[in-house]
Amino acid sequence: MNQKSSVHCRICDTPIEAFMSFGRMPIANGFLTAEEVSEEYFFELAPAFCGNCGMFQLIEQPQPDKMFHGHYAFYSSTSRFMQLHFENFANSVMKDVLAGRADPFVVELGSNDGIMLRHFNDRGIRHLGIEPSVNVADVARRHGIHTISSFFSPALAEDIVAEHGKADAILAANVMCHIADLRGIAAGVQRLLKPDGVLIFEDPYLGDMIAKTSYDQIYDEHVFIFSASSVKRAFDPYDLELADVMPQITHGGSMRYLLAPKGSRPASPRVHAQLEKERSQGLQEAETYLRFRQNCEASRARLMQTLEELRAQDKRVVGYGATSKSTTVTNYCGVTPAHVEFISDTTPIKQGKLSPGAHIPVRPYIEFTRQYPDYALLFAWNHAAEIRDKEKAFVAAGGKWIVYVPEVKVFS
Ligand code: JHZ
Ligand code: ZN
Secondary structure (H helix, E strand, C coil), X not given: CCCHHHCECCCCCCECCECCCCCEEECCCCCECHHHHHHCCEEECXXXXXXCCCCEEECCCCCHHHHCCCCCCCCHXXXXXXXXXXXXXXXXXXXXXXXCCCCCEEEEECCCCCCCHHHHHHCCCEEEEECCCHHHHHHHHHCCCCEECCCCCHXXXXXXXXXXXXXXXXXXXXXXXXXXXXXXXXXXXXXXXXXXXXXXXXXXXXXXXXXXXXXXXXXXXXXXXXXXXXXXXXXXXXCEEEEEXXXXXXXXXXXXXXXXXXXXXXXXXXXXXXXXXXXXXXXXXXXXXXXXXHHHHHHXXXXXXXXXXXXXXXXXXXXXXXXXXXXXXXXXXXXXXXXXXXXXXXXXXXCCCECCCCCCXXXXXXXXXXXXXXXXXXXXXXXXXXXXXXXXXXXXXXXXXXXXXXXXXXXX
């Protein structure tokens, strides 16, 4: 890439440069057939940190319609734990924000298959999901959840206000960090939100990613990895103030942010404490990212050493969970079908396809249980508790797990 010097921060326009590159990368959820391989799309996955506003971001992101479309492969409801998580999220919004309000209206950006909105629907609360990926939106619609298939924008915000009025709560989970035009989203939120409304969203958290070297959170969809300080700064020009932060254990460490029109509610002491914690963790310092890069390189070397040793011993290794994250791991580290025989996944749309870039076959879960491999490479490491609980028979049969976050480890 020789255009680096002309790249500017997506939030504050300061010139930025990549501090490392994960190399040529396909679309993380771009599972494909053998016939599609010759036309596979690649871009350079290179993150940068803006020293001015503190936003961790990708230098380049593919066009949104390359990532979110009528055959988007990630269905939110594939994990029992995540179903429970979003039920709790919805309940907390009803209790802490909507209680006592007359005929409240909730909007969710990127509502996927309705994993969260269904709880509002069940209680007869007015709601609207905005989901550009039509196939997942159709699942929500089949459950009676009001959903429009569109990308959110200031213009769409105006249309929603005209039709439904302003929102008491705007929600988003694992969505906000996907949208390159975050400034457009913030402007849309500003128009859509009531003066006493709140914006609540959660995404994988930068502090956890740095602490755990979970570099696989970096892929095309995640154009930003947020921290409390970068979120505070990004929404400030839109009159939205960071009023609370709530750490979550989901996706290997996430943060839920609550923002409200300036002056409309007091900030929780947790905000100040989190900002302090980020300062002491060095999240604002360039050196932190150079160390992160070294940690990624060391993690890659150790994972490949492990996989090469197992290959030399003729051990069977199968991937567990064809996650978006696994696309970064396989392509950055050089994991091939010679290392990993196939990846087991419960999502029908991924089965029978090849994994993006590395072209490891994705097979139905039943194939994992039919003949247990010697080792399972846990690409869905964020669901480890749920999966280990479910796979006791694999371990009892002598199977071992390989994980790489926070470090490469083999265990049973
Ligand atoms: P999982 C998703 O990332 C997508 P991914 C998205 N881009 C995002 O932002 C992040 O979340 C935060 C399968 N599975 O949840 C189902 C099993 O096979 O780690 C899924 O394909 N068996 C919106 O894709 C995958 O693994 C199981 O028992 O990295 C898990 O994907 C379980 C629990 C899951 O998210
Ligand atoms: Zn910036």
